Amino acid sequence: MSMGLFIGLITWYTLYFLLPSIQSPLLQLAHLHWVVVLQSLIYISSLTGILYPGALWMDPQFGEGSPQLYGFPVFVGLAWVGWYIERQRLLRVVLKRTQ
Numbered sequence: 001m002s003m004g005l006f007i008g009l010i011t012w013y014t015l016y017f018l019l020p021s022i023q024s025p026l027l028q029l030a031h032l033h034w035v036v037v038l039q040s041l042i043y044i045s046s047l048t049g050i051l052y053p054g055a056l057w058m059d060p061q062f063g064e065g066s067p068q069l070y071g072f073p074v075f076v077g078l079a080w081v082g083w084y085i086e087r088q089r090l091l092r093v094v095l096k097r098t099q
Contacts (some may be wrong), residue, residue, distance in 0.1 A: 001020050007041070008042075025093045026094060031093075036079050
């Protein structure tokens with residue numbers, strides 16, 4: 001859980017403080033790639049937890065079920081959709097500057 005918090009804080013800092021201060025759209029694009037990979041790692045690593053012997057989707061005290069199985073792929077998908085939209089915007093900025 002702490003890893004998720006720290007990755008979220010790093011992502012928040014990068015997107016809202018670091019990226020706007022960078023003047024180069026190509027460098028912004030590189031940071032954007034790094035952020036989406038970092039965000040995906042937390043959810044993908046959480047989904048692989050079931051692969052360990054004796055592991056369950058949920059802690060026994062919370063009952064049965066597998067909400068991560070359905071929610072986490074949606075979060076990863078949303079992160080990549082956001083990445084794609086911002087990437088297109090940055091590429092348009094790069095093309096305007098080169099013309």
